[in-house]
Amino acid sequence: MRRPRASALAVVLITTAATLLTAAPPAAAAGATLTVNVAQPFRPVTHAASGGLYGLAENSRPADSTLLPIKVNSLTQPAPGVGQRPNGQPPGGDALLIAPQATRVGAGQFIRMPDIYPDFPYRWVSWDDWLAKVTTMVNARLSATNVSNVIGWELWNEPDYTWNTAAAGNFNDAWVRTFRAVRALDPSTPIVGPSTATYNRSWMQSFLTRARDTGTLPEIICWHELVNPDRIASDLADYRNLESSLGISPRRVSINEYAAPAEVDVPGRIASYVAKLERGRVESAHRAFWYEYGTMNGLVVNNNQPTGAWWLYKWYGDMAGNMVATTPGSQTGLDGFASYDGTRKIVNVVFGNEAGTNTVNLTGLGALGSNVRVTLLSTPSNGRFTAVTTPTTVSTGTRTVSGGQLSVSVPNMSATSAYQLVVEPASGVPAYQRRYEAENASVFRAERLSGTSASGGGYVGRIDNSGTPRTDSYVDFVVNVPTARSYTMTIGYANGTGATATQGLAYNSGAWTTVSYPPTAGWGQFGSTISTAVTLRAGYNVIRLAKGSPFFAGGTGYAELDYIELI
Numbered sequence: 001m002r003r004p005r006a007s008a009l010a011v012v013l014i015t016t017a018a019t020l021l022t023a024a025p026p027a028a029a030a031g032a033t034l035t036v037n038v039a040q041p042f043r044p045v046t047h048a049a050s051g052g053l054y055g056l057a058e059n060s061r062p063a064d065s066t067l068l069p070i071k072v073n074s075l076t077q078p079a080p081g082v083g084q085r086p087n088g089q090p091p092g093g094d095a096l097l098i099a100p101q102a103t104r105v106g107a108g109q110f111i112r113m114p115d116i117y118p119d120f121p122y123r124w125v126s127w128d129d130w131l132a133k134v135t136t137m138v139n140a141r142l143s144a145t146n147v148s149n150v151i152g153w154e155l156w157n158e159p160d161y162t163w164n165t166a167a168a169g170n171f172n173d174a175w176v177r178t179f180r181a182v183r184a185l186d187p188s189t190p191i192v193g194p195s196t197a198t199y200n201r202s203w204m205q206s207f208l209t210r211a212r213d214t215g216t217l218p219e220i221i222c223w224h225e226l227v228n229p230d231r232i233a234s235d236l237a238d239y240r241n242l243e244s245s246l247g248i249s250p251r252r253v254s255i256n257e258y259a260a261p262a263e264v265d266v267p268g269r270i271a272s273y274v275a276k277l278e279r280g281r282v283e284s285a286h287r288a289f290w291y292e293y294g295t296m297n298g299l300v301v302n303n304n305q306p307t308g309a310w311w312l313y314k315w316y317g318d319m320a321g322n323m324v325a326t327t328p329g330s331q332t333g334l335d336g337f338a339s340y341d342g343t344r345k346i347v348n349v350v351f352g353n354e355a356g357t358n359t360v361n362l363t364g365l366g367a368l369g370s371n372v373r374v375t376l377l378s379t380p381s382n383g384r385f386t387a388v389t390t391p392t393t394v395s396t397g398t399r400t401v402s403g404g405q406l407s408v409s410v411p412n413m414s415a416t417s418a419y420q421l422v423v424e425p426a427s428g429v430p431a432y433q434r435r436y437e438a439e440n441a442s443v444f445r446a447e448r449l450s451g452t453s454a455s456g457g458g459y460v461g462r463i464d465n466s467g468t469p470r471t472d473s474y475v476d477f478v479v480n481v482p483t484a485r486s487y488t489m490t491i492g493y494a495n496g497t498g499a500t501a502t503q504g505l506a507y508n509s510g511a512w513t514t515v516s517y518p519p520t521a522g523w524g525q526f527g528s529t530i531s532t533a534v535t536l537r538a539g540y541n542v543i544r545l546a547k548g549s550p551f552f553a554g555g556t557g558y559a560e561l562d563y564i565e566l567i
Contacts, residue, residue, distance in 0.1 A: 031356070032329050032334035032354050032359070034327070034328055034334050034335065035326065035360075036324065036347070036349055036360060036361065036363070037363050038347055038363065039364025040324055041321075041324050042279075042281070043281060043323050045322060046073060047317060048073055048277065048283060048284055049258070050313055050316055051072060051074045051256070051285060052287045052296050052299075053075075053076045053286045053289040054086070055072070055286070055287070055296045056077065056102060056296070057098065058092060058097045061293070061295075062294060063303055064101065065304060065539075066296070067107075067296065068105050068542075070296075070299070070316065071317035072107040073107065074110070074151065074284045075109040077093050077094070077095040077102075077109050078093045079115050079116045080137050081136065082095075086289065086293075087291065096147060099144070099147045103149050105542070106476040106478050108151035109151065110150075110152040110154045111153055112157055113153060113154060114157050116133045120162070122157075123164075124168050127168070138185040141186070145550070146551070147469055147550075148474070149444065151190060152190045152220055153182055153190070153191050155193050155218075156193065158224070159194055171207075172211070173210075175194065175210070175216060176216045180216065188471055189470055190220050191219055192218055192219075193220075193221070194207050194222070195224070197226070198225075199235040199239065208242065209246060217248065218251065219252065220254050221251040221253050225257075232255070232277060233276055233279065239253070253283060254282060257286060258277065258287065258288060259288050264290060265383050266309070266381045267308055267312040267380070267417055267418030268354070268414065268415050268418050270352075271336055271337070272352065274316065274337050276335070299313060301384065305387035307385075307386060308417075311379035312352075312418040315348065315377075315420045320341040320440055321339055321456055322457070323337065324339060326338050326349075333354045334353060335353055336350055336419075342367070344433065345424060345429060346429055347365070347368070347421075347422065349422075350418060350420050350421075352415070352416075352418040352419055353415060356413060357410065359410065361407050366401075368423065368425050369401070370400060371399070371427075372400075372424060373396070373398055374395075374408060374423050375395075375420075376396070376410065377391040377392060377393055378391060379419075398426050432482050433479070434565050434567060436477045436563060436564050437458060438475055441476055441477045441478070444474050444476070446460050446461065446462050446475065447460065447461055447462045451524045451525075453527060454492075459524070459563075463547045463560070463561070466548030466554040472549050472554075473547040474544050474548070475561055476543070477543040477544075478542055479536070479540070481536050481539070485536070486535045487534050487535075489534045489543070490529050490567070491515065491517075491562075492564075493526070493560060493561055493562055494521075494522070494524060496519070496520065497557050499557055501556060502557065503515055503547055503559060504545070504547075504552035504555055506549070506552070507534055508541055516530070517557075517559040518530075545561060
């Protein structure tokens with residue numbers, strides 16, 4: 001977190017970002033090309049970069065209706081008993097107070113522990129004070145027995161900028177001491193760090209070496225990318241090389257703050273960030289917080305009105321199936337990210353960060369047939385205080401695919417706007433998404449796995465924890481249906497135990513029922529289904545399948561989830 005007027009470093013960030021966006025367009029300002037290979041999936045759609053630092057505030061701000069369409073992956077929220085006053089605002093966003101809303105929209109959250117302090121940069125008091133605060137925060141979370149969406153403790157924030165070495169000693173030693181204090185109380189919740197303001201190899205090497213040697217490595221490695229998305233690929237590659245050289249097993253990576261103040265509300269620039277974060281296969285990424293609580297970092301104005309940047313995340317939220325390879329002509333201009341939903345044969349491309357007339361080349365379109373409908377939309381950079389009620393339709397029409405390839409020219413692009421290109425069979429697609437892959441859902445304390453017999457090539461397995469909300473395994477499907485009625489929900493699954501297994505089923509925080517999974521041929525061998533009825537409201541709903549969950553005593557045996565289908 002930064003307060004833009006609070007530090008020289010923040011001023012540098014603002015100045016640098018403003019220069020990026022007010023200078024001339026990128027060097028390849030006309031004639032740039034983005035290549036999309038629909039036949040080259042590289043991971044399931046998880047909406048990894050649809051997250052926010054301090055994205056939610058108490059009293060359901062912003063409204064659920066603005067959060068469900070963007071498929072919020074995860075959040076970083078202040079610690080219980082938050083004292084932090086960003087930009088002079090009263091403390092807000094307490095992780096335990098916003099947990100019910102985050103749960104309603106399927107989002108996990110990291111708890112940022114130093115936000116117990118009121119000031120930024122944090123003002124160190126003493127070790128006795130800090131360790132007492134750690135105990136208070138962890139015990140508050142452990143006492144919140146109905147909170148199940150906490151996915152990590154972030155022990156400190158930007159220690160390369162905020163840590164007071166003179167008063168508190170070396171940060172690497174402090175990390176070990178704090179890590180052990182948290183683990184003494186909570187042995188199971190993942191720990192997140194070091195959460196540096198920038199990626200620095202020598203700093204990271206020193207930290208990792210000390211953490212490795214003391215058995216205090218974080219489960220989730222984290223740092224911030226706040227100025228230049230073009231650094232993301234090299235920083236991630238360097239980290240992986242460093243990790244390997246130190247004999248450390250691969251860690252999950254979160255970039256839990258991205259985009260500078262002058263970038264965060266600019267859809268074209270954000271398209272470049274998301275593209276690079278997806279290609280880097282980060283587990284999660286959160287929009288940086290620069291201004292007001294309760295707006296999902298500028299995506300929403302007046303609690304329930306979308307801004308221009310919201311539409312980019314809505315297009316991202318509409319993605320299903322697998323992310324597919326995108327290749328920009330250069331690292332500094334036109335870029336984008338794309339998905340392919342094989343169940344509906346829809347290609348969804350989101351791109352921007354370039355001016356002029358540019359081209360999107362698509363390959364691997366053979367499954368869509370020889371005639372396709374191509375729709376091009378745009379969303380403007382109107383800032384965080386201007387509502388954009390709908391994106392602009394640039395063009396729509398039918399095109400011919402030749403050899404599985406199609407080239408789409410995009411004229412008169414603005415470098416600050418974002419664009420969506422949707423390609424689908426000209427014969428039409430189902431009126432609404434019926435199949436939802438488990439690997440695309442919000443997965444808590446289970447694992448996304450791949451399998452040749454699984455629908456879409458992926459499934460969720462190792463749903464094998466139960467007992468407390470801190471260790472319960474469940475999967476939340478955010479679904480969107482056209483009318484309020486009873487739907488038949490078919491569940492694709494595998495159960496290799498040889499005996500019937502059970503899980504809990506609930507939707508929209510309603511009553512629990514139990515679903516039973518008869519034994520199948522074996523683990524990871526799909527094709528078996530069961531069906532049940534669910535009564536859904538028109539629009540967005542959240543369906544949970546759980547081995548254990550608050551208000552559900554727990555399932556029996558084990559089952560792997562392939563998909564749900566609503567008809």
